[in-house]
Amino acid sequence: MTSLIVDRLTKRYGSVLAVDGISFSVERDEFISLLGPSGCGKTTTLRCIAGFERPDGGAILLNGEPVADAATGFFRPPNKRHFGMVFQSYAVWPHMTVKENVAYPLKVQGGVPRAEMEARVADKLRIVGLVGYEERFPTQLSGGQQQRVALARALVMEPRALLFDEPLSNLDAKLRERMRFELIEIQSKLGIPAVYVTHDQAEAMVMSRTVIVMEKGRISQSGRPEEVYARPKSRFVADFIGLSNFVEGTVAGPAGDGNWLVRTPLGELVCCSDEPLAPGRAAVLAIRPECIRLQIERPSGPNVVPVTLKQRYFLGPYSEYFVAAGEIPLRVQASDPVEVAPGGTLFAAIDPERCRVLAGEASPEAAQEMAVRATHAADLAFRTPSVGLA
Ligand SMILES: Nc1ncnc2c1ncn2[C@@H]1O[C@H](COP(=O)(O)OP(=O)(O)OP(=O)(O)O)[C@@H](O)[C@H]1O
């Protein structure tokens, strides 16, 4: 059942169009993420939902009822929306104990009998795993524990939706990873919609049923994490979610089995596409580093490209290989070791099903822009590998 609806939401700050007419909906028990680079409008969207900002256009509905509607001027203030919000900075009161922090919203609201207040606070502390910490002050807690206090405080008002703005950003890597799973578990038990803002693509993919990728105040693509990862529509999305090699070329024609032949500087490659491709059309291919196999012997089959090994970096479960086909740099991730020294020749085999033509990058202007970016990428890739190929 759809619970939260954001309909053509627009928000301006002076001349800055922070949110540009975005629409999405969240099911009753769904966890969705707004993902995108700094300044793309994630926080602004969340603040409009929470009621800290007044939309300039569009509407926000909870369970079928508007909480804000720019067309009619209707605006319900934040304290009347019953949304729980958790921020990056824990914003817990340093002079109050854990118990007092969590009870605070109930005290402000007033009219809740003491026994009920105690019971509700105890229940929320149990949900977030802080039983036994009731009398501690925030300075006596770790970052993760403080964030759980903030979450318990958001839950104590029995919110109808949960809104998170980068809540794990201040935690160290290990704790952050563990807290992801804890948050999902807590939300699934509560059965309320959750909107989670992050610029961390791994966090968004692990936690959400739906990922909404934003760019410059708009939605670039949304869908299940697997779908967005495997079928990015644009270079921006392919680049932002995971890593990708981008190769530009020109469509030669159909290649059978629903695939397409694209002429590229790597040779003619058999590729897949979500849409039919006219011969002669410019195309940009996205190839994930894990979709390229490196072999010492030339394998049979399509999409085999001779490459030179430039660098190899061992990362434990897999290795990163920076190779070059002539002037074109490629990044490869493989778990099987390839025993060749830098400077040696290898064969890169690209799976046609994972060699995707990006639907949103077809125009001559886009191709032109790509050519410029590809030149930059090639230029940068071997000097600073992590920059060149994102
Ligand atoms: N109060 C404000 N006044 C003026 N401009 C603002 C205000 N708040 C946000 N903006 C601008 O609106 C745009 C979107 O900002 P927003 O905070 O929503 O981005 P974000 O996606 O949350 O970024 P980050 O990942 O850095 O938190 C940015 O260009 C920002 O500078």
Ligand SMILES: [Mg+2]
């Ligand atoms: Mg933000």
